[in-house]
Each structure stands twice: as C-alpha cells, then as structure tokens.
Amino acid sequence: KPVAEQTEADKTELEAVAAQLKADFPGSLYAQFAGLYLAKFAIEANNFETAAAELQDLVDTGDKGPVTYLAQVRLARVFIQQEKLDEALALVATTPEASFAAQYEEVKGDAFFAKGDESAALTAYQAARAAATSLGINTQVLQRKIDDLAGAQLAGADA
Numbered sequence: 001k002p003v004a005e006q007t008e009a010d011k012t013e014l015e016a017v018a019a020q021l022k023a024d025f026p027g028s029l030y031a032q033f034a035g036l037y038l039a040k041f042a043i044e045a046n047n048f049e050t051a052a053a054e055l056q057d058l059v060d061t062g063d064k065g066p067v068t069y070l071a072q073v074r075l076a077r078v079f080i081q082q083e084k085l086d087e088a089l090a091l092v093a094t095t096p097e098a099s100f101a102a103q104y105e106e107v108k109g110d111a112f113f114a115k116g117d118e119s120a121a122l123t124a125y126q127a128a129r130a131a132a133t134s135l136g137i138n139t140q141v142l143q144r145k146i147d148d149l150a151g152a153q154l155a156g157a158d159a
Helices: 003-024 031-046 048-061 066-082 085-091 098-115 118-134 139-156
Strands: none
Touching: 003 066, 003 098, 031 048, 031 066, 048 066, 066 085, 066 098, 085 098, 098 118, 098 139
C-alpha cells in the first residue's frame, strides 16, 4: 500500500475514534483532546468552518485550563485565516496564565499584522519573545517576525 493511502485510512479511523470519544464521554478530557484532533484534521483539509466549530465548542464548554487555552489560541488562528480579525483579538486579549503568554501574544501580533497595524504587531511579537525566552522556548520564528517588521518600519522611516 502506498504511504499516503495508509495515512488517509489512519486519519479516517482516528476521526471515527475521536467522534466516538466525544459521543461517549462528553465533557471529559478524552472528548476535549478528540475535539482538538478533529479541529487539527479540519485545518489540514482547509476546512476552517468545521475547525472553528470544534474549537468554539471547546472554548465554550471546557473547564478553564490548558486545553481550553490551547483551543482559544487555535481558534484565533482559524479566525485570522477567515479574516475575522476582531474575533481573533478578542479571544487572545488577556493571557490566562504565564505559560501561554508567548502563544497568546504571537497570535495577537499575527492578528494586528493582518489588520495592517504593524506597530501593535511588533509590540505583541516582542512581548511574545520575552515570554518565550523566560520559558526557555526557541524564539527563532518570533525573531524573524520582529526583524521583518522592524526592517519594514526602518525602510518606511527612510522613505
């Protein structure tokens, strides 16, 4: 069997298992993780409506905690894809706990950037980098975003 077919079959099976977990154990951690997986598969298929529905369900029904916070970040990213930028910003307006600061600030930066507010984006990316650094997380991607924006602002100032 070609690898792609095997992967597709595995994915179909995982989707079925995830749906079953959600049906059999509603509100459980199993169901929450199943929702995250279903959203991930939907995003990979560029099905942002389904992904948004799965993630919104987690945000609305989950107990406040790591899974809910992760769902908020991912939902904000989906909203950015859908150009629902104010909705994205509302989801990540306040950071629930320090361990999520880097993710929340980076998504906030992405939303501001998509809105054309480069100054706010740069501030958010710098806050994300500071949070990531304090947690020992690699900041290469954030640094690139900061450098790109800083470079664009310098070019704008020279013009």
